[in-house]
Amino acid sequence: MTSPLITPAELAALDGVTVLDVRWRLGGPPGIDFYREGHIEGAVYCDLDTDLAAPPGQHAQGEQGGQGAQSGQGGNGGRHPLPDAAAFQRAMRRLGVSDGRPVVVYDDAAATVAARAWWALRYFGHHNVRVLDGGLPAWIQAGLPTTKETPHPTEGDFTARPGGMPALTADEAAALAKRGVLLDARAAERYRGEVEPIDPVAGHVPSAVSAPTTENVGQDGRFLAPEALRARFAELGVREGAETGAYCGSGVTAAHEVLALEVAGLPASLYVGSWSDWVSDPTRPVSTGA
Structure with a gap:
Protein backbone atom coordinates (compact mmCIF):
# COMPACT_ATOMS: atom_id res chain seq x y z
CA MET A 1 0.00 0.00 0.00
CA THR A 2 1.33 3.44 -0.94
CA SER A 3 1.51 5.64 2.13
CA PRO A 4 -0.84 8.64 2.18
CA LEU A 5 2.01 10.57 3.81
CA ILE A 6 5.04 12.24 2.26
CA THR A 7 8.20 13.53 3.94
CA PRO A 8 9.65 17.01 3.37
CA ALA A 9 12.62 15.53 1.49
CA GLU A 10 10.33 13.52 -0.77
CA LEU A 11 8.20 16.57 -1.53
CA ALA A 12 11.26 18.73 -2.23
CA ALA A 13 12.40 16.17 -4.81
CA LEU A 14 9.06 16.09 -6.65
CA ASP A 15 8.34 17.88 -9.91
CA GLY A 16 4.91 18.40 -11.44
CA VAL A 17 2.95 18.45 -8.18
CA THR A 18 0.16 20.73 -6.91
CA VAL A 19 0.77 21.83 -3.32
CA LEU A 20 -2.09 23.17 -1.18
CA ASP A 21 -1.54 25.14 2.03
CA VAL A 22 -4.54 24.41 4.27
CA ARG A 23 -3.66 26.34 7.42
CA TRP A 24 -6.64 27.40 9.55
CA ARG A 25 -7.44 28.41 13.12
CA LEU A 26 -10.74 27.97 14.90
CA GLY A 27 -11.78 31.51 15.77
CA GLY A 28 -9.02 33.04 13.61
CA PRO A 29 -6.90 34.73 12.58
CA PRO A 30 -7.58 33.68 8.98
CA GLY A 31 -5.23 31.06 7.59
CA ILE A 32 -4.45 33.25 4.60
CA ASP A 33 -2.60 35.59 6.97
CA PHE A 34 -0.19 32.81 7.92
CA TYR A 35 0.16 31.86 4.26
CA ARG A 36 1.19 35.41 3.33
CA GLU A 37 3.86 35.38 6.02
CA GLY A 38 5.55 32.43 4.33
CA HIS A 39 4.73 29.15 2.61
CA ILE A 40 6.27 26.40 0.53
CA GLU A 41 7.26 27.69 -2.89
CA GLY A 42 4.49 27.09 -5.40
CA ALA A 43 1.91 26.27 -2.74
CA VAL A 44 -1.58 27.71 -3.24
CA TYR A 45 -3.77 28.64 -0.28
CA CYS A 46 -6.83 26.41 0.19
CA ASP A 47 -9.51 27.78 2.52
CA LEU A 48 -11.19 25.23 4.78
CA ASP A 49 -14.38 27.24 5.16
CA THR A 50 -14.97 28.10 1.50
CA ASP A 51 -13.05 25.53 -0.58
CA LEU A 52 -13.51 22.37 1.52
CA ALA A 53 -16.95 22.97 3.04
CA ALA A 54 -20.40 24.24 2.20
CA PRO A 55 -21.92 27.02 4.35
CA PRO A 56 -22.94 25.83 7.84
CA GLY A 57 -26.41 24.32 7.97
CA GLN A 58 -28.95 22.45 10.02
CA HIS A 59 -29.36 18.69 10.03
CA ALA A 60 -30.73 17.34 6.73
CA GLN A 61 -34.19 16.18 7.75
CA GLY A 62 -35.57 13.05 6.15
CA GLU A 63 -32.24 11.66 4.98
CA GLN A 64 -32.45 8.31 3.31
CA GLY A 65 -29.61 5.94 4.04
CA GLY A 66 -26.38 6.91 2.27
CA GLN A 67 -27.94 8.63 -0.72
CA GLY A 68 -26.96 12.06 0.53
CA ALA A 69 -23.35 10.97 0.94
CA GLN A 70 -23.24 9.38 -2.47
CA SER A 71 -24.62 12.49 -4.15
CA GLY A 72 -21.80 14.60 -2.75
CA GLN A 73 -23.99 16.41 -0.22
CA GLY A 74 -23.01 14.11 2.64
CA GLY A 75 -26.56 14.13 3.99
CA ASN A 76 -25.19 16.44 6.65
CA GLY A 77 -25.59 19.85 8.21
CA ARG A 93 -9.76 23.79 -10.55
CA ARG A 94 -9.20 27.39 -9.42
CA LEU A 95 -6.39 26.12 -7.18
CA GLY A 96 -4.77 24.32 -10.11
CA VAL A 97 -5.79 20.77 -9.23
CA SER A 98 -5.86 18.37 -12.19
CA ASP A 99 -6.81 14.71 -12.40
CA GLY A 100 -3.43 13.53 -13.68
CA ARG A 101 -1.27 15.66 -11.39
CA PRO A 102 -0.28 14.59 -7.84
CA VAL A 103 -1.47 16.75 -4.95
CA VAL A 104 0.26 17.32 -1.62
CA VAL A 105 -1.53 19.12 1.22
CA TYR A 106 -0.09 20.55 4.42
CA ASP A 107 -0.86 22.71 7.44
CA ASP A 108 0.97 23.67 10.64
CA ALA A 109 -1.27 21.71 13.01
CA ALA A 110 -0.05 18.10 12.76
CA ALA A 111 -2.27 17.54 9.67
CA THR A 112 -5.49 17.99 11.64
CA VAL A 113 -6.73 20.46 9.01
CA ALA A 114 -4.85 19.23 5.93
CA ALA A 115 -6.43 15.80 6.43
CA ARG A 116 -9.80 17.32 5.49
CA ALA A 117 -8.35 18.37 2.11
CA TRP A 118 -6.84 14.88 1.67
CA TRP A 119 -10.16 13.22 2.48
CA ALA A 120 -12.28 15.56 0.34
CA LEU A 121 -10.05 15.13 -2.70
CA ARG A 122 -10.09 11.38 -2.25
CA TYR A 123 -13.86 11.38 -1.74
CA PHE A 124 -14.37 13.32 -4.94
CA GLY A 125 -12.19 10.97 -6.94
CA HIS A 126 -8.59 12.21 -6.93
CA HIS A 127 -6.42 9.12 -6.48
CA ASN A 128 -3.00 10.69 -5.91
CA VAL A 129 -3.17 12.85 -2.80
CA ARG A 130 -0.70 12.84 0.07
CA VAL A 131 -0.26 14.76 3.31
CA LEU A 132 3.05 16.36 4.27
CA ASP A 133 3.93 14.53 7.48
CA GLY A 134 4.75 17.09 10.16
CA GLY A 135 3.49 19.91 7.95
CA LEU A 136 5.21 23.24 7.51
CA PRO A 137 7.16 22.94 10.81
CA ALA A 138 8.78 19.73 9.55
CA TRP A 139 9.57 21.42 6.23
CA ILE A 140 11.30 24.32 7.99
CA GLN A 141 13.07 22.01 10.44
CA ALA A 142 14.51 20.15 7.45
CA GLY A 143 16.14 23.40 6.34
CA LEU A 144 13.91 23.80 3.29
CA PRO A 145 12.97 27.29 2.07
CA THR A 146 9.72 29.21 2.24
CA THR A 147 8.57 32.21 0.24
CA LYS A 148 6.07 35.06 0.42
CA GLU A 149 5.49 35.07 -3.33
CA THR A 150 1.96 34.14 -4.35
CA PRO A 151 1.76 31.80 -7.35
CA HIS A 152 -0.89 32.10 -10.03
CA PRO A 153 -1.68 28.52 -11.06
CA THR A 154 -3.12 27.56 -14.40
CA GLU A 155 -6.71 26.39 -13.96
CA ARG A 161 -16.76 12.21 -8.84
CA PRO A 162 -18.42 11.65 -5.44
CA GLY A 163 -18.09 8.37 -3.59
CA GLY A 164 -14.34 7.73 -3.61
CA MET A 165 -14.27 7.41 0.20
CA PRO A 166 -17.04 6.03 2.45
CA ALA A 167 -19.15 8.73 4.11
CA LEU A 168 -21.82 8.38 6.78
CA THR A 169 -25.09 10.14 7.42
CA ALA A 170 -26.29 10.63 11.00
CA ASP A 171 -28.51 7.54 10.82
CA GLU A 172 -25.65 5.45 9.45
CA ALA A 173 -23.27 6.71 12.13
CA ALA A 174 -25.76 5.76 14.84
CA ALA A 175 -26.16 2.27 13.40
CA LEU A 176 -22.43 1.76 12.95
CA ALA A 177 -21.77 2.71 16.58
CA LYS A 178 -23.90 -0.28 17.62
CA ARG A 179 -22.58 -2.91 15.22
CA GLY A 180 -18.98 -1.73 14.77
CA VAL A 181 -16.67 0.95 16.16
CA LEU A 182 -17.49 4.66 15.89
CA LEU A 183 -14.52 6.74 17.01
CA ASP A 184 -14.97 10.21 18.52
CA ALA A 185 -11.87 12.20 17.54
CA ARG A 186 -12.48 15.16 19.89
CA ALA A 187 -10.73 15.77 23.19
CA ALA A 188 -11.78 13.28 25.88
CA GLU A 189 -13.43 15.93 28.06
CA ARG A 190 -15.68 16.96 25.18
CA TYR A 191 -16.57 13.32 24.57
CA ARG A 192 -17.49 12.91 28.23
CA GLY A 193 -19.62 16.07 28.09
CA GLU A 194 -17.63 17.87 30.78
CA VAL A 195 -17.02 20.86 28.51
CA GLU A 196 -18.33 21.98 25.14
CA PRO A 197 -16.72 25.20 23.90
CA ARG A 222 4.39 13.50 12.78
CA PHE A 223 2.16 10.43 12.61
CA LEU A 224 3.07 7.44 14.71
CA ALA A 225 4.47 4.45 12.84
CA PRO A 226 1.85 2.16 11.26
CA GLU A 227 2.43 -0.60 13.82
CA ALA A 228 2.02 1.87 16.71
CA LEU A 229 -1.21 3.18 15.19
CA ARG A 230 -2.50 -0.38 14.73
CA ALA A 231 -1.80 -1.06 18.39
CA ARG A 232 -3.57 2.15 19.44
CA PHE A 233 -6.65 1.37 17.41
CA ALA A 234 -6.68 -2.27 18.49
CA GLU A 235 -7.02 -1.09 22.09
CA LEU A 236 -10.09 0.85 20.96
CA GLY A 237 -11.61 -2.24 19.34
CA VAL A 238 -10.56 -1.52 15.74
CA ARG A 239 -9.13 -4.52 13.97
CA GLU A 240 -9.07 -5.83 10.44
CA GLY A 241 -12.62 -6.66 9.40
CA ALA A 242 -14.24 -4.47 12.07
CA GLU A 243 -16.50 -1.85 10.51
CA THR A 244 -15.15 1.51 11.62
CA GLY A 245 -16.26 5.13 11.39
CA ALA A 246 -15.11 8.45 12.82
CA TYR A 247 -16.59 11.81 13.74
CA CYS A 248 -15.50 14.94 15.58
CA GLY A 249 -17.01 18.40 16.00
CA LEU A 266 -7.45 0.06 8.44
CA PRO A 267 -10.31 1.45 6.31
CA ALA A 268 -12.87 3.75 7.92
CA SER A 269 -15.89 5.89 7.06
CA LEU A 270 -16.29 9.58 7.93
CA TYR A 271 -19.41 11.16 9.41
CA VAL A 272 -18.84 14.52 7.75
CA GLY A 273 -21.48 16.49 9.66
CA SER A 274 -20.19 15.09 12.95
CA TRP A 275 -21.30 16.38 16.36
CA SER A 276 -22.36 19.82 15.09
CA ASP A 277 -24.78 18.10 12.72
CA TRP A 278 -25.88 15.49 15.28
CA VAL A 279 -26.99 18.04 17.88
CA SER A 280 -28.75 20.27 15.32
CA ASP A 281 -31.49 17.64 15.35
CA PRO A 282 -33.05 17.75 18.87
CA THR A 283 -34.47 14.24 18.46
CA ARG A 284 -31.00 12.67 18.42
CA PRO A 285 -29.97 10.94 21.69
CA VAL A 286 -26.90 12.17 23.56
CA SER A 287 -24.66 10.25 25.94
CA THR A 288 -22.27 11.66 28.55
CA GLY A 289 -19.56 10.23 30.79
CA ALA A 290 -16.83 7.73 30.01
Whole structure:
Protein backbone atom coordinates (compact mmCIF):
# COMPACT_ATOMS: atom_id res chain seq x y z
CA MET A 1 0.00 0.00 0.00
CA THR A 2 1.33 3.44 -0.94
CA SER A 3 1.51 5.64 2.13
CA PRO A 4 -0.84 8.64 2.18
CA LEU A 5 2.01 10.57 3.81
CA ILE A 6 5.04 12.24 2.26
CA THR A 7 8.20 13.53 3.94
CA PRO A 8 9.65 17.01 3.37
CA ALA A 9 12.62 15.53 1.49
CA GLU A 10 10.33 13.52 -0.77
CA LEU A 11 8.20 16.57 -1.53
CA ALA A 12 11.26 18.73 -2.23
CA ALA A 13 12.40 16.17 -4.81
CA LEU A 14 9.06 16.09 -6.65
CA ASP A 15 8.34 17.88 -9.91
CA GLY A 16 4.91 18.40 -11.44
CA VAL A 17 2.95 18.45 -8.18
CA THR A 18 0.16 20.73 -6.91
CA VAL A 19 0.77 21.83 -3.32
CA LEU A 20 -2.09 23.17 -1.18
CA ASP A 21 -1.54 25.14 2.03
CA VAL A 22 -4.54 24.41 4.27
CA ARG A 23 -3.66 26.34 7.42
CA TRP A 24 -6.64 27.40 9.55
CA ARG A 25 -7.44 28.41 13.12
CA LEU A 26 -10.74 27.97 14.90
CA GLY A 27 -11.78 31.51 15.77
CA GLY A 28 -9.02 33.04 13.61
CA PRO A 29 -6.90 34.73 12.58
CA PRO A 30 -7.58 33.68 8.98
CA GLY A 31 -5.23 31.06 7.59
CA ILE A 32 -4.45 33.25 4.60
CA ASP A 33 -2.60 35.59 6.97
CA PHE A 34 -0.19 32.81 7.92
CA TYR A 35 0.16 31.86 4.26
CA ARG A 36 1.19 35.41 3.33
CA GLU A 37 3.86 35.38 6.02
CA GLY A 38 5.55 32.43 4.33
CA HIS A 39 4.73 29.15 2.61
CA ILE A 40 6.27 26.40 0.53
CA GLU A 41 7.26 27.69 -2.89
CA GLY A 42 4.49 27.09 -5.40
CA ALA A 43 1.91 26.27 -2.74
CA VAL A 44 -1.58 27.71 -3.24
CA TYR A 45 -3.77 28.64 -0.28
CA CYS A 46 -6.83 26.41 0.19
CA ASP A 47 -9.51 27.78 2.52
CA LEU A 48 -11.19 25.23 4.78
CA ASP A 49 -14.38 27.24 5.16
CA THR A 50 -14.97 28.10 1.50
CA ASP A 51 -13.05 25.53 -0.58
CA LEU A 52 -13.51 22.37 1.52
CA ALA A 53 -16.95 22.97 3.04
CA ALA A 54 -20.40 24.24 2.20
CA PRO A 55 -21.92 27.02 4.35
CA PRO A 56 -22.94 25.83 7.84
CA GLY A 57 -26.41 24.32 7.97
CA GLN A 58 -28.95 22.45 10.02
CA HIS A 59 -29.36 18.69 10.03
CA ALA A 60 -30.73 17.34 6.73
CA GLN A 61 -34.19 16.18 7.75
CA GLY A 62 -35.57 13.05 6.15
CA GLU A 63 -32.24 11.66 4.98
CA GLN A 64 -32.45 8.31 3.31
CA GLY A 65 -29.61 5.94 4.04
CA GLY A 66 -26.38 6.91 2.27
CA GLN A 67 -27.94 8.63 -0.72
CA GLY A 68 -26.96 12.06 0.53
CA ALA A 69 -23.35 10.97 0.94
CA GLN A 70 -23.24 9.38 -2.47
CA SER A 71 -24.62 12.49 -4.15
CA GLY A 72 -21.80 14.60 -2.75
CA GLN A 73 -23.99 16.41 -0.22
CA GLY A 74 -23.01 14.11 2.64
CA GLY A 75 -26.56 14.13 3.99
CA ASN A 76 -25.19 16.44 6.65
CA GLY A 77 -25.59 19.85 8.21
CA GLY A 78 -23.14 21.10 10.80
CA ARG A 79 -20.36 23.67 10.79
CA HIS A 80 -18.40 22.23 7.85
CA PRO A 81 -20.79 20.28 5.59
CA LEU A 82 -19.37 18.57 2.53
CA PRO A 83 -19.70 20.85 -0.52
CA ASP A 84 -21.58 19.58 -3.53
CA ALA A 85 -19.53 18.16 -6.39
CA ALA A 86 -19.89 21.19 -8.67
CA ALA A 87 -18.72 23.65 -6.01
CA PHE A 88 -15.80 21.47 -4.99
CA GLN A 89 -14.75 20.97 -8.60
CA ARG A 90 -14.78 24.74 -9.23
CA ALA A 91 -12.69 25.39 -6.12
CA MET A 92 -10.09 22.75 -6.91
CA ARG A 93 -9.76 23.79 -10.55
CA ARG A 94 -9.20 27.39 -9.42
CA LEU A 95 -6.39 26.12 -7.18
CA GLY A 96 -4.77 24.32 -10.11
CA VAL A 97 -5.79 20.77 -9.23
CA SER A 98 -5.86 18.37 -12.19
CA ASP A 99 -6.81 14.71 -12.40
CA GLY A 100 -3.43 13.53 -13.68
CA ARG A 101 -1.27 15.66 -11.39
CA PRO A 102 -0.28 14.59 -7.84
CA VAL A 103 -1.47 16.75 -4.95
CA VAL A 104 0.26 17.32 -1.62
CA VAL A 105 -1.53 19.12 1.22
CA TYR A 106 -0.09 20.55 4.42
CA ASP A 107 -0.86 22.71 7.44
CA ASP A 108 0.97 23.67 10.64
CA ALA A 109 -1.27 21.71 13.01
CA ALA A 110 -0.05 18.10 12.76
CA ALA A 111 -2.27 17.54 9.67
CA THR A 112 -5.49 17.99 11.64
CA VAL A 113 -6.73 20.46 9.01
CA ALA A 114 -4.85 19.23 5.93
CA ALA A 115 -6.43 15.80 6.43
CA ARG A 116 -9.80 17.32 5.49
CA ALA A 117 -8.35 18.37 2.11
CA TRP A 118 -6.84 14.88 1.67
CA TRP A 119 -10.16 13.22 2.48
CA ALA A 120 -12.28 15.56 0.34
CA LEU A 121 -10.05 15.13 -2.70
CA ARG A 122 -10.09 11.38 -2.25
CA TYR A 123 -13.86 11.38 -1.74
CA PHE A 124 -14.37 13.32 -4.94
CA GLY A 125 -12.19 10.97 -6.94
CA HIS A 126 -8.59 12.21 -6.93
CA HIS A 127 -6.42 9.12 -6.48
CA ASN A 128 -3.00 10.69 -5.91
CA VAL A 129 -3.17 12.85 -2.80
CA ARG A 130 -0.70 12.84 0.07
CA VAL A 131 -0.26 14.76 3.31
CA LEU A 132 3.05 16.36 4.27
CA ASP A 133 3.93 14.53 7.48
CA GLY A 134 4.75 17.09 10.16
CA GLY A 135 3.49 19.91 7.95
CA LEU A 136 5.21 23.24 7.51
CA PRO A 137 7.16 22.94 10.81
CA ALA A 138 8.78 19.73 9.55
CA TRP A 139 9.57 21.42 6.23
CA ILE A 140 11.30 24.32 7.99
CA GLN A 141 13.07 22.01 10.44
CA ALA A 142 14.51 20.15 7.45
CA GLY A 143 16.14 23.40 6.34
CA LEU A 144 13.91 23.80 3.29
CA PRO A 145 12.97 27.29 2.07
CA THR A 146 9.72 29.21 2.24
CA THR A 147 8.57 32.21 0.24
CA LYS A 148 6.07 35.06 0.42
CA GLU A 149 5.49 35.07 -3.33
CA THR A 150 1.96 34.14 -4.35
CA PRO A 151 1.76 31.80 -7.35
CA HIS A 152 -0.89 32.10 -10.03
CA PRO A 153 -1.68 28.52 -11.06
CA THR A 154 -3.12 27.56 -14.40
CA GLU A 155 -6.71 26.39 -13.96
CA GLY A 156 -6.85 22.64 -13.43
CA ASP A 157 -9.03 20.04 -15.09
CA PHE A 158 -10.08 18.09 -11.99
CA THR A 159 -13.46 16.38 -12.31
CA ALA A 160 -15.30 15.72 -9.05
CA ARG A 161 -16.76 12.21 -8.84
CA PRO A 162 -18.42 11.65 -5.44
CA GLY A 163 -18.09 8.37 -3.59
CA GLY A 164 -14.34 7.73 -3.61
CA MET A 165 -14.27 7.41 0.20
CA PRO A 166 -17.04 6.03 2.45
CA ALA A 167 -19.15 8.73 4.11
CA LEU A 168 -21.82 8.38 6.78
CA THR A 169 -25.09 10.14 7.42
CA ALA A 170 -26.29 10.63 11.00
CA ASP A 171 -28.51 7.54 10.82
CA GLU A 172 -25.65 5.45 9.45
CA ALA A 173 -23.27 6.71 12.13
CA ALA A 174 -25.76 5.76 14.84
CA ALA A 175 -26.16 2.27 13.40
CA LEU A 176 -22.43 1.76 12.95
CA ALA A 177 -21.77 2.71 16.58
CA LYS A 178 -23.90 -0.28 17.62
CA ARG A 179 -22.58 -2.91 15.22
CA GLY A 180 -18.98 -1.73 14.77
CA VAL A 181 -16.67 0.95 16.16
CA LEU A 182 -17.49 4.66 15.89
CA LEU A 183 -14.52 6.74 17.01
CA ASP A 184 -14.97 10.21 18.52
CA ALA A 185 -11.87 12.20 17.54
CA ARG A 186 -12.48 15.16 19.89
CA ALA A 187 -10.73 15.77 23.19
CA ALA A 188 -11.78 13.28 25.88
CA GLU A 189 -13.43 15.93 28.06
CA ARG A 190 -15.68 16.96 25.18
CA TYR A 191 -16.57 13.32 24.57
CA ARG A 192 -17.49 12.91 28.23
CA GLY A 193 -19.62 16.07 28.09
CA GLU A 194 -17.63 17.87 30.78
CA VAL A 195 -17.02 20.86 28.51
CA GLU A 196 -18.33 21.98 25.14
CA PRO A 197 -16.72 25.20 23.90
CA ILE A 198 -18.29 25.25 20.43
CA ASP A 199 -21.52 23.31 20.01
CA PRO A 200 -24.77 23.92 21.94
CA VAL A 201 -24.98 20.43 23.49
CA ALA A 202 -22.23 18.46 25.27
CA GLY A 203 -21.69 14.72 25.09
CA HIS A 204 -21.23 12.08 22.41
CA VAL A 205 -23.07 9.76 20.03
CA PRO A 206 -24.34 6.76 22.04
CA SER A 207 -21.95 3.78 21.90
CA ALA A 208 -19.17 5.84 20.31
CA VAL A 209 -15.60 5.34 21.60
CA SER A 210 -13.35 8.19 22.71
CA ALA A 211 -10.26 8.37 20.46
CA PRO A 212 -8.67 11.85 20.60
CA THR A 213 -6.92 12.53 17.32
CA THR A 214 -4.01 14.14 19.17
CA GLU A 215 -2.87 10.63 20.10
CA ASN A 216 -2.28 9.75 16.43
CA VAL A 217 0.89 11.84 16.33
CA GLY A 218 4.07 12.26 18.34
CA GLN A 219 5.39 15.42 19.97
CA ASP A 220 7.00 16.37 16.66
CA GLY A 221 3.60 16.50 14.96
CA ARG A 222 4.39 13.50 12.78
CA PHE A 223 2.16 10.43 12.61
CA LEU A 224 3.07 7.44 14.71
CA ALA A 225 4.47 4.45 12.84
CA PRO A 226 1.85 2.16 11.26
CA GLU A 227 2.43 -0.60 13.82
CA ALA A 228 2.02 1.87 16.71
CA LEU A 229 -1.21 3.18 15.19
CA ARG A 230 -2.50 -0.38 14.73
CA ALA A 231 -1.80 -1.06 18.39
CA ARG A 232 -3.57 2.15 19.44
CA PHE A 233 -6.65 1.37 17.41
CA ALA A 234 -6.68 -2.27 18.49
CA GLU A 235 -7.02 -1.09 22.09
CA LEU A 236 -10.09 0.85 20.96
CA GLY A 237 -11.61 -2.24 19.34
CA VAL A 238 -10.56 -1.52 15.74
CA ARG A 239 -9.13 -4.52 13.97
CA GLU A 240 -9.07 -5.83 10.44
CA GLY A 241 -12.62 -6.66 9.40
CA ALA A 242 -14.24 -4.47 12.07
CA GLU A 243 -16.50 -1.85 10.51
CA THR A 244 -15.15 1.51 11.62
CA GLY A 245 -16.26 5.13 11.39
CA ALA A 246 -15.11 8.45 12.82
CA TYR A 247 -16.59 11.81 13.74
CA CYS A 248 -15.50 14.94 15.58
CA GLY A 249 -17.01 18.40 16.00
CA SER A 250 -17.49 19.28 12.34
CA GLY A 251 -15.81 16.62 10.23
CA VAL A 252 -12.30 18.12 10.17
CA THR A 253 -10.21 16.34 12.81
CA ALA A 254 -12.23 13.17 12.17
CA ALA A 255 -10.68 13.17 8.70
CA HIS A 256 -7.34 13.07 10.53
CA GLU A 257 -8.61 9.96 12.34
CA VAL A 258 -9.51 8.35 9.01
CA LEU A 259 -6.07 9.29 7.68
CA ALA A 260 -4.36 7.72 10.70
CA LEU A 261 -6.43 4.58 10.22
CA GLU A 262 -5.35 4.45 6.57
CA VAL A 263 -1.71 4.80 7.60
CA ALA A 264 -2.36 1.80 9.86
CA GLY A 265 -3.94 -0.11 6.97
CA LEU A 266 -7.45 0.06 8.44
CA PRO A 267 -10.31 1.45 6.31
CA ALA A 268 -12.87 3.75 7.92
CA SER A 269 -15.89 5.89 7.06
CA LEU A 270 -16.29 9.58 7.93
CA TYR A 271 -19.41 11.16 9.41
CA VAL A 272 -18.84 14.52 7.75
CA GLY A 273 -21.48 16.49 9.66
CA SER A 274 -20.19 15.09 12.95
CA TRP A 275 -21.30 16.38 16.36
CA SER A 276 -22.36 19.82 15.09
CA ASP A 277 -24.78 18.10 12.72
CA TRP A 278 -25.88 15.49 15.28
CA VAL A 279 -26.99 18.04 17.88
CA SER A 280 -28.75 20.27 15.32
CA ASP A 281 -31.49 17.64 15.35
CA PRO A 282 -33.05 17.75 18.87
CA THR A 283 -34.47 14.24 18.46
CA ARG A 284 -31.00 12.67 18.42
CA PRO A 285 -29.97 10.94 21.69
CA VAL A 286 -26.90 12.17 23.56
CA SER A 287 -24.66 10.25 25.94
CA THR A 288 -22.27 11.66 28.55
CA GLY A 289 -19.56 10.23 30.79
CA ALA A 290 -16.83 7.73 30.01
